[in-house]
Amino acid sequence: MAKTVWVFPGQGSQAVGMGSDLADLAKDKFAEAEDILGWSVLGQCQSDESQLANTLYTQPCLYVIECILVDLLKAQGTHPDLVAGHSLGEYSALYAADVFDFAAGLCLVKRRAELMAQAADGAMAALMGFDRDELDQALATTEGVVLANDNSSAQVVISGTPAAVEAVMTGIKTKRAVKLNVGGAFHSPLMAPAAHEFDQILADVPFKTATVPVLANVDPTPTTDGDTLKKRLMQQMTGSVRWREISLILPEQGVDTVIEVGPGRVLAGLIKRTCRSLTLQNVETLEQVEAMQPSGKVPVECV
Template structure:
């Protein structure tokens, strides 16, 4: 019997038109978009359905991206569950952790959408544009990178994505200096990322503290299944830990590779990536070839995955 994990992508997976085929074909998916549009009506100057389905200049801005992507991933989850596919555990990369908590039964979909809208604003506005940066490092292990950047003040690891792909974050000048040091130390390649801030760095600690205040007003529910937190890469079974972990997650490293390795070690052999793109499937190819990964990013995928897993 397969042990199934639903996994959700983070920022960067978004694309114009995402989820429109779900909206058109599934009443339950449509209900998620309609709910999100109503929940965010007074908080955004664009309808979330237009944000996701039609060309616009806002989808790639953090303050809009997060709400759009979480809405889409949750809308894609509903018909899959209705088709009989249910997870034994869930996980999400950075922003995707909110989808994972909602899919695990710990958070209302409406609260997840509202929270990530606030999270996006806090993350975008805490550090002025240009002061922070992020850089992808290829061809080095996390330990090797940690050793090199230890002497560069203001730089830390943002994402442990998979073997050979780590992202560093921090003050712009320091990240550029660290990038050069990493190339000298043997990195195959370093790529400065086109992002609006130093995400998952201590520079965003204030954003996490402000998010904690917002989280105080959100009611969570006991988890139906565990989810994995990015902060420790461990399964969470006690919803009482969730608010503190979400606040800390904003400024701490995303331990995705470790999260997936831990799930595999605990017997999870089937992963269903829910959301646009195949980023997480790509990471998994480098983490382990011994597991099966399915993608649900288009309406036709629901029936294929349901037939394979029922």
């Protein structure tokens, strides 16, 4: 039987105005988020692009919007067979799999964003159109830089010290190499101090058995075990996002449809490059949620 996976984008997919059409149906969720965060998600989503791109705001806003879309999809009887999320999106995936509740996840995301925003003295760069063997050799022989996001065969993100990132960027042939506008070396060993502090918080949060298998960033082997999912999440801040492997495992799991829940089509594009046979859909607006429900069914208020 064919299966559907829900995938959730992370930082970089945010867009000014996202979530505005969900305000009425999800007013209680937005109010709960404001109580936890101390600021309005909808307000930040209506701010300018540079403000929304601030890690402190980007990560909680994406989590809240994605969770609300999950609630609306489930309320109309739509459910995934598997879930996965890219970096921050893994928290939305865990919420979709009922591993923790909305408030617990948002508290984690809030603290994660704070710690990552404080990170300094690191750099990241996106590389496109490269020879994989040459890249692997450069990473193996250059101290202080690692593969942060293995997104597809044609696109990766490297992370580490500014000098080491620059050395790899200029040392191998690429179609395009772009430094990312971030202050820290996310998904690298340089995040260890922040990860250690975060893990102490994460350790106290109960993780329930997932209702559907989760494909984690650091280990895409599907699992529903709460303890395993927590251990994998603890490794995420310093570990690589193995998105290419997640994409490759989808057909092996019987998946034929990928629904990207959240703003943009970044993940759908990455998966399409790796698995061209899969059907790709995107749900980021109320209209798109309604398009997936049985004819004539009225959206249920998200509470």
